[in-house]
Amino acid sequence: MLRKEIRDALKRFVESMVVLAVIPFMYIGDKLVIKVGLDYASLIDTGFFLTLVIFSIYAGATIFQPERKDRAFEYLFSLPLTRRKIILAKILPRFGLLLILGLAATIVVGRSLLADAGITILVLFFSSLFLSIGVFSTAINIFGVILMYLIFFQGGRTFVYLLSRLGGSFAGHFGPLVSQLVSAAVLLVPFGMAFWLTFKKMDARPLKLQMRTYYFITLPVLFVIVSLITLSFRSSQAWLLSR
Amino acid sequence: MIEIRGVSFSYGKTGVFRDFSLSIPEGQVCLVTGINGVGKSTLLRLMAGVLRPDKGKIRYDPKLGADPRRKIGFVSDALSLYESLTIAEAIGFHKSVYGLSSFDDSLIQHTKIGCRQKVRELSIGQRTIFHLNLILSLEPAVLLVDEIIHSIDAYLRKVFLEQIVQLLSKRRLTVVMVNVNFHDIEHLIERVILLKSGEIAVDENIEDLKSKVKKIVARNRPDSLNVLSQIDYSEHSEFFVYPFDNRLRGTIEGDIFDLNLTEIVSAFIGGEYA
Numbered sequence: 001m002l003r004k005e006i007r008d009a010l011k012r013f014v015e016s017m018v019v020l021a022v023i024p025f026m027y028i029g030d031k032l033v034i035k036v037g038l039d040y041a042s043l044i045d046t047g048f049f050l051t052l053v054i055f056s057i058y059a060g061a062t063i064f065q066p067e068r069k070d071r072a073f074e075y076l077f078s079l080p081l082t083r084r085k086i087i088l089a090k091i092l093p094r095f096g097l098l099l100i101l102g103l104a105a106t107i108v109v110g111r112s113l114l115a116d117a118g119i120t121i122l123v124l125f126f127s128s129l130f131l132s133i134g135v136f137s138t139a140i141n142i143f144g145v146i147l148m149y150l151i152f153f154q155g156g157r158t159f160v161y162l163l164s165r166l167g168g169s170f171a172g173h174f175g176p177l178v179s180q181l182v183s184a185a186v187l188l189v190p191f192g193m194a195f196w197l198t199f200k201k202m203d204a205r206p207l208k209l210q211m212r213t214y215y216f217i218t219l220p221v222l223f224v225i226v227s228l229i230t231l232s233f234r235s236s237q238a239w240l241l242s243r
Numbered sequence: 244m245i246e247i248r249g250v251s252f253s254y255g256k257t258g259v260f261r262d263f264s265l266s267i268p269e270g271q272v273c274l275v276t277g278i279n280g281v282g283k284s285t286l287l288r289l290m291a292g293v294l295r296p297d298k299g300k301i302r303y304d305p306k307l308g309a310d311p312r313r314k315i316g317f318v319s320d321a322l323s324l325y326e327s328l329t330i331a332e333a334i335g336f337h338k339s340v341y342g343l344s345s346f347d348d349s350l351i352q353h354t355k356i357g358c359r360q361k362v363r364e365l366s367i368g369q370r371t372i373f374h375l376n377l378i379l380s381l382e383p384a385v386l387l388v389d390e391i392i393h394s395i396d397a398y399l400r401k402v403f404l405e406q407i408v409q410l411l412s413k414r415r416l417t418v419v420m421v422n423v424n425f426h427d428i429e430h431l432i433e434r435v436i437l438l439k440s441g442e443i444a445v446d447e448n449i450e451d452l453k454s455k456v457k458k459i460v461a462r463n464r465p466d467s468l469n470v471l472s473q474i475d476y477s478e479h480s481e482f483f484v485y486p487f488d489n490r491l492r493g494t495i496e497g498d499i500f501d502l503n504l505t506e507i508v509s510a511f512i513g514g515e516y517a
Contacts, residue, residue, distance in 0.1 A: 070363075071323055077293040080340070204294055205254060
């Protein structure tokens, strides 16, 4: 199972690397024709960042693609594998490749992209992963990930503001990091729970008939988070502008 | 042994089974039949563990171990497999999941399936044979086969059935088949279960069933007997009756005929559609 998933994750990885492959052509194109004066180092930097973003979304969103495309859920569930084993075999290779790509970017670019944007990359990966079970098309999944990211981003700003009101060490140097972590946790923990509870009970019935638990958890959570962000939007924006 | 106790199952709002119970002892060869949509394939999927009951329990012989799926061979009508894998990859995957050290490919050797061919490139018949070969390689204790073996040609069906007979002679293999082509497996079947509206309408040993279902050719309907279905001709009619009581033989007008399994199942199913 793990070997098959590693092969599948590698396929997604190679597909995502197309962005990096394009960089030399962009540079050459600029030198020959466009002449904007693109800097090769910054192109590489942007390329690696984009590759990380694309792979994190793509790897998560396509976690059940072989089963969907090949209608192989029935076969998968007939195998003597526990749900935990299945999900670990699917997540670990993808997560591992994400880390390898992050480390490769750190070596090539010379600074840690994962340290700069690690939380964002994790939010994108897990958002697309957790959405993949409840959303039936990769395109809609990607749209959902963008929405989740916007909620995470604005949630982070809201939590910075709320933490600043608490005062003390939260408002200091670690304020933005803590607020990002809180925002990610508030968003991803309920989605992760919904994902796991749905997958644990899943069988070969049509997927649409098995999403009650998933929507029962995620929709109210989304409603509460979006409401909180909306209610505190003005005051948090005013606070941020005043700094 | 498979023990189904008080199982309820539905697809959304469409109920299939309600408080359904059935017990299949070790080593028995059963045929599950009934009209389309009655829940035969669903029953097989529940036994295979790919569907989970909304209520109730399905218990397996403790000899099958903690995860009975390791010893259950299931071929569904959907022939679900990873289609993007090649035959060699699919065999490798299957071996690694079941922890098999070797793979007996004797069934696919009878076909023109190549190792580098992708599963999606196989015809339905080839796919069925490939799937059957995968599950037979497990040396299953329980074999669940949906009506898909209709799709394989006569020669390969014969090869497959020979393998089943070999397995049955070697050990106590429990087999549950759905609506398979009856004439070539009639000698294997010990028990017939007919489903009707999600319940068991008939559950008989094959010999008992054959003695209880008869065809009566007569001008008038035999009022003293329960007629499952009838076929009318200009001069006479054929009445398929169940249960037939041998003591009534002398009192019935018309000729009484024995039926084979295909005719028996057709009589029941014909009655459902009438």
